[in-house]
Amino acid sequence: MTTPAGLPTAVQRALAAIDEQDNDAFVAAFAPDGFVDDWGRQFRGPDRIRSWSENELIGKRATFSDTRVSTPGNPLTIVTQVGGDGFNGPSHFTFEVRDDLIASMTITA
Template sequence: MSAAETPASIQAFVDATNREDADGFLAVFAEDAVLDDRGRKFRGRDQIAEWSRSDNMGVHSHLTLVSLKPGTEESAFTATVSVKGNGYNGIGTMTIHVDGQHIASLVIS
């Protein structure tokens, strides 16, 4: 999947994280979105903001989208992401469901 085919919400998630733009980051998520970080669930923008402060922007994560493939469900994608920063470093997989211009759910595995 080329960058031109990457859904805008997924690209905005990566870009906002790399700029450490908290408002832009939260705007990417639907108001009732769910983020699951290896079993720790965060529901809604307020809890996702808490996660970002402790596990994402708070540790200066920098994301590189290595690959993005269509998932098994409509509007779902499997992303391989390289992460660098003061927290987790390495390659990870995310399952992302988009709903229009927003991320409805993001599961980090």
């Protein structure tokens, strides 16, 4: 995946972790109280984010392609084509960053 320019460092780290299939690095990109909101299902804190990723993202060998920023700023939204052994299709990922860590990542259509 080619990472779009101008992304916050925390988001760059999370996307690189997905690209490298590194769940530890993915979880480390989040604040201790950070969360993933996957179509309304929330997973808060490192243990729940790790479990979610093992079952829904990195554990499903997810790939992102054709990634672009659709809404710059904080929160920032990217649009990407998700591939892998789980969900496949276009998705929006909205990231809120706080203190160089991801406070939230919300996934929608």
